Amino acid sequence: MKYLIVFAHPNPASFSSSLIKALCDHLVNAGNEVELRDLYGIGFNPVLSADDFSSLADNKVPEDIATEQEYVKRAEHIIFVFPVWWGGMPAIMKGYIDRVLSEGFAYEYVDEGSNGNGLLSHLTCSMICATGLSSEDFQTAQDAMKVIAEGVICGFTGIKPGKQLFYGSVPTVSDEVRKSYIQEVIKEFSE
Numbered sequence: 567m568k569y570l571i572v573f574a575h576p577n578p579a580s581f582s583s584s585l586i587k588a589l590c591d592h593l594v595n596a597g598n599e600v601e602l603r604d605l606y607g608i609g610f611n612p613v614l615s616a617d618d619f620s621s622l623a624d625n626k627v628p629e630d631i632a633t634e635q636e637y638v639k640r641a642e643h644i645i646f647v648f649p650v651w652w653g654g655m656p657a658i659m660k661g662y663i664d665r666v667l668s669e670g671f672a673y674e675y676v677d678e679g680s681n682g683n684g685l686l687s688h689l690t691c692s693m694i695c696a697t698g699l700s701s702e703d704f705q706t707a708q709d710a711m712k713v714i715a716e717g718v719i720c721g722f723t724g725i726k727p728g729k730q731l732f733y734g735s736v737p738t739v740s741d742e743v744r745k746s747y748i749q750e751v752i753k754e755f756s757e
């Protein structure tokens with residue numbers, strides 16, 4: 567399988583950073599092709615700008631967006647990994663979605679008055695999220711995030727939704743529990 571992992575966390579000492587390292591090692595050792603885009607690490611610019619709109623209107627894809635789209639084109643499965651901030655993805659990840667999944671690449675408008683057509687139906691994707699709240703207390707926000715991920719982002723682009731994994735109380739559980747979360751993720755991607 568050709569995996570593209572899109573990762574957002576600025577802190578190398580975070581749970582999410584430990585998770586990403588273990589997941590990448592596991593997928594590579596299992597014989598998969600893995601490309602990692604660490605959005606903070608590469609200094610990804612998440613702001614969809616007026617210049618972006620005018621370039622895209624002239625069918626010119628800004629260079630940094632084109633680079634990320636090449637990674638998407640090569641992938642079969644995208645895994646988004648991030649901590650939940652204010653009930654959703656960190657701004658840098660939202661900006662990746664805004665800019666990289668652009669009109670003409672991820673979707674197109676064809677018929678008058680109809681919804682867009684998704685252009686990425688060859689892809690599947692998963693989402694792995696760490697939360698501060700317990701799983702129980704996070705349930706309502708989790709349902710809302712699933713609607714955005716499956717209904718909106720996948721629905722609009724044609725990407726088929728895969729696993730959506732949430733791990734609760736990350737800052738307050740013991741190291742053993744955090745390690746068990748990482749083992750659970752690895753098991754999920756061993757099937």
Ligand SMILES: Cc1cc2nc3c(=O)[nH]c(=O)nc-3n(C[C@H](O)[C@H](O)[C@H](O)COP(=O)(O)O)c2cc1C
Binds near residue numbers: 649
């Ligand atoms: C800016 C910010 C906003 C946060 N908002 C939420 C939230 O809405 N819901 C929640 O459960 N946890 C929230 N948290 C807690 C983080 O999700 C938690 O610290 C993180 O998942 C721990 O994993 P990490 O070590 O990978 O950062 C927030 C943390 C920060 C820094």
